[in-house]
Amino acid sequence: MQKLKEEVRRAILNAALKSFKEQGYAAASMRKIAQDAGIAAGNIYRYYSGKEQLLDAIIGPVFEKCAAYMDEYRRMLDVPLAKERNKKQYFDMVRDTMVGLFKLHSSEFMILLNRSEGTRYEHVKNELMLFVEKILVDEFRLVRGNREHYSGQDGALASMLAGTLVEGLSRIIRDHTDTVTIEMLIDRLLDVYNTGIAFVIEDMRGIERL
Amino acid sequence: MQKLKEEVRRAILNAALKSFKEQGYAAASMRKIAQDAGIAAGNIYRYYSGKEQLLDAIIGPVFEKCAAYMDEYRRMLDVPLAKERNKKQYFDMVRDTMVGLFKLHSSEFMILLNRSEGTRYEHVKNELMLFVEKILVDEFRLVRGNREHYSGQDGALASMLAGTLVEGLSRIIRDHTDTVTIEMLIDRLLDVYNTGIAFVIEDMRGIERL
Amino acid sequence: MQKLKEEVRRAILNAALKSFKEQGYAAASMRKIAQDAGIAAGNIYRYYSGKEQLLDAIIGPVFEKCAAYMDEYRRMLDVPLAKERNKKQYFDMVRDTMVGLFKLHSSEFMILLNRSEGTRYEHVKNELMLFVEKILVDEFRLVRGNREHYSGQDGALASMLAGTLVEGLSRIIRDHTDTVTIEMLIDRLLDVYNTGIAFVIEDMRGIERL
Amino acid sequence: MQKLKEEVRRAILNAALKSFKEQGYAAASMRKIAQDAGIAAGNIYRYYSGKEQLLDAIIGPVFEKCAAYMDEYRRMLDVPLAKERNKKQYFDMVRDTMVGLFKLHSSEFMILLNRSEGTRYEHVKNELMLFVEKILVDEFRLVRGNREHYSGQDGALASMLAGTLVEGLSRIIRDHTDTVTIEMLIDRLLDVYNTGIAFVIEDMRGIERL
DNA sequence: GATGAATGAGCATTCATTCAT
DNA sequence: AATGAATGAATGCTCATTCAT
Structure with a gap:
């Protein structure tokens, strides 16, 4: 046979x-x-040629793509973004890219992010979260202004929101295969985080005003 | 000795x-x-008597409590909730109970939800998610009214939101030990999901009105 | 193709x-x-039909030849050799035969003697040594005469000299491929052993005379 | 049990x-x-903790000792030896040391020299042989004088004699356990090589004189 | 005749579990 | 009650051998 x-x-x-x-x-x-x-x-x-190479064959290509995009976008973050309009564009671009990757290689991403303990990929999820966190922290700092109110609490908050968001995206691609559904769910999850984070920031602003 | x-x-x-x-x-x-x-x-x-029994000793009690609450609250869900006021009360009760459990046994919960693969507890996280999902589904159905617009898409959405929320809570207790921080983060995460889900529901309503 | x-x-x-x-x-x-x-x-x-048979194909013929010669020469040893002259002739014949085989099939001999562990040939080197040993023992007995001085010590000595000599020959064909060099080295090694063994025998005679 | x-x-x-x-x-x-x-x-x-460490436990100590002696004696070789008398003393010292080691740790030496392929010890036998070879080469050069007759043939001869001698010593300790017998056999083998090599050198001298 | 994919027994090593002390 | 030496099944991996093509 x-x-x-x-x-x-x-x-x-x-x-x-x-x-x-x-x-x-x-x-x-x-x-x-x-x-x-x-x-x-x-x-x-x-x-x-071995277990590790088998893993590489599965998530290597996805990892390369993901790492390349993250490098590029991180560099863009360091360039000061003059206007709100630019910021919105940046967010959309990042989101579209990531969502695109997620939809295209959902299972591989899931392994890369959630099942790679003990391999050379185990740090990747954390890096992705740190990247999202960086965006949120920038946002928070803007709100806090120069009033030195930004604190470790804000850091933990940004980290948590970044973490849960990335984790949420991982879950979606873990649990679904139909790309239409995946797209809908990712959009909805981003809606929730956008609205929710806006609310949290509004709350911060309120406290600042006092 | x-x-x-x-x-x-x-x-x-x-x-x-x-x-x-x-x-x-x-x-x-x-x-x-x-x-x-x-x-x-x-x-x-x-x-x-073995590795599995050692795990039982650690997360068994927490599991029992959690299962008991879930049973009880699930039964309450089946009784029609006459007024909006009741619903708010119900939500708050569920939230306070769960958050109370999370804060009291954060480590045990973390293991129960995130580190039980390969044991008889590996389904628990899913059950907890199904429970939260049920609440959301009820909510969504109410919005859709009797116009039969409730669909599989809504089901997937409820499932995703429930899942990511529970996962988010799990992450918080995985990454932090200080109860004050844990409480703050849980509150913030619930804020995000409350606001965000309210937005999503509002959106549904808008579509229904057309 | x-x-x-x-x-x-x-x-x-x-x-x-x-x-x-x-x-x-x-x-x-x-x-x-x-x-x-x-x-x-x-x-x-x-x-x-297998790894072992492949080995047979390579060293089988050489082994057969070698075994045949050894059988023949062993039989000749049992016939009492009347005169010194005959003995010298016998030695030369054995040496020429063996050296001839070594030079003709050096690689095969090398495998037969040095690389056959774990096969049915692993005892061959030992047999060859026993044969050389027998010659030396006869020599030693002659020296000791009928005075019953031949001892286990002499046996061990004969065995050692036979072993190291055969091993030495094996090494030569293991380390070299050029037949001129092989011949030179074999001659030199035999020179060393001839001279050395003559000296050892002379020493025995000296002790006997006391 | x-x-x-x-x-x-x-x-x-x-x-x-x-x-x-x-x-x-x-x-x-x-x-x-x-x-x-x-x-x-x-x-x-x-x-x-593993196969390699098991080997270390067996031959490590012997290897250390052997390496230390070889280092020391190699350094002594580089210092020009003025008189023949010194040379005799040097030879005896080397011989006594090596023979002492051989007798004390015969099995371990045998593994170190003959059964260490594929480990970090596989080069040791070769080093030992090179050491003995160096001594022989020095001797041969002395004989050849400044007449530039020393050749690659002499090198192969020295290498062969050194190799077969070391191999012979290895064999003795492989095949015997009684230290009296081992000592006797080593002495005899050295006799053979001393006498034999003297003969070979005499032969060289003869050729040189022509 | 020839190929090379497939098999399965063997290897060194790890680890939950047992049990003589 | 406690120890820790011992067990044996499982792991990732290799290789002589078989067999469908």
Whole structure:
């Protein structure tokens, strides 16, 4: 019952994707992946030279893309944004890019962000959150003005909101495969965070005014 | 160096809590737990009959409480809520209960929700989400009225919002230990979701009116 | 790219010879041998039914020759050698035969003697040594005369000298490929052992005379 | 059937010594060693953290000693030796030291020199041979004088004689355990090489004189 | 005849669990 | 009650061998 090479490669990737997604990289078993792929354990190594390389094959490309975009956008953040209008454009661009990536590689992103403990990718989620956090912190500082009210509390708040937002996006791509639904849900989640964060900022402004 | 039984039990629980929290159930090592507890590996088994039972001892009580509340509140949901006033009261009650639990047993909850993969608790987070989802769905149905506009899309939306909210709460208790900060962050996150969901509902209403 | 059978067989043998020589039987890899031979791994099994049989094909003939000579010469040893002159002739004959074999099949001999661990040939080196030992023992007994001075010590000495000599010859064919150099080194080594053993025997005679 | 720790450690070391000696480091199996030691495979790792460390425990100390002596004696070689008398003393010292080491740690030496392929010790035998070779080459150069007759042939000869001598010593300690016998055999082997090499040198002189 | 994908037993190593002390 | 040595099944991985093509 010999199979075509590409077919087996697909089977391995699918099985690995499933195992990594469900159990995480460390807990996933090469034997189980082989079993799910319908092949003998040793045969995986004809296609991928090890467990780590199998992970690379799955999330490497997505990681590269993501890292490239983050680098670019981080550089743009350092250039002072003169007008509100620019800021809105920046936000939309970041959102569209990320949402685009999320929709295109949802499972891979999910593993990259949530199931990579113990690999060289384990810091990625944190970096993404720090990036979102940076945007929020900038926003908060603007509100606080020069009145030195920005505090560790604000930092924890920005970190939490960034974290939960990224986590929320991860969840959406984890739980859905239909891109129309994913797009709708991401839009809604961003609506919630936009409105909610606006409210929180308004609240800050109120306190500042006192 | 005979030790009092209760002292050792405490040491084991503390060490296990730490390990489970930091590495998750599967990746935690009984040897390391014993070492951290200052006892021999084999001695754990005098107190707990295995790794799974040790987990039970830690999150079982919290799980029971949580399950009990959820049962109760779910039953209350089935009774039609006559007035808006009641609904507000219900929301506040649920929120206060959950937040109370979260704050009281943050570490245990964190393990229950985020580090229980591969155990019989791995479904709990999902159940909690389903519960929150139910509340949101009821809300959405009310908006849609009898005009049969409630759809699968609304269901996915409720599920997503519930999921990300619970996940967000989990993250807060995962990343912080100071109860004042935890309370602040939970309040802020609920603010965001309240405001945001109100906006989303308003949006639905607008569409319905057309 | 259809190949002639004999051509492939040659390629396999050459590649196997190389691998066995460099890494020893156990550590040699059938994959590597196939690769070096320019054929697919599985194809080796059309020509040789397994790793062990491949070894047989390489060193079997040399082993047979060597064993045949040793049998013959051993039988000759049992016939009492009347005169010194005969003995000298016998020695020279043995030496010439062995050196001839060594030079003709140096690689195969090298594998047979040094790289056959874990196969049915691993005892051969020892047998060859026992043969040389037998010659030396006879010599020693002659020196000791009928005075019953021949002892276990003499046996150990004969065994050691035989062993180190054979080992030395093995090393020469292991480390060199140029037949002129091999011949020179073998001659020199035999010079050393001839002179040295003569000295040892002279020493024995001296002790006997006391 | 719990055993005393030191007893098991001994059993492991003995079994490992046996396996390494018979099959070499690479081909030796931890399972087999455990079996021979009468314990479960995993239990070895309570005593030694891995295969390599098990080897270290066996030959590490011997290696250190040997390396220290070789360093010292190599330094002494670089200092010009004025008189023949000094040279004789030097030879005797080297011989006594090496023979002392050989007799004290015969099995360990045997593994160090003959069964360490694939480990960080695999170069040691070669270094020892190069050391002996250096001594021989010095001797040969002396004979050749300034007449530029020293050649690559002489180098191959020195290398071969050094190699076979060291190999011979290795064999003695591999095949015997009784120190009296070992001493006698080493003395005899050195006699053979001394006499033999003297003969070879005499031969060189003869050729030079022509 | 030849290929190379596939198999499965073997390797070193880890770890929850057991049990003699 | 406590120890920690011992077990054995599981892990990622390699390789001689088989077999569908």
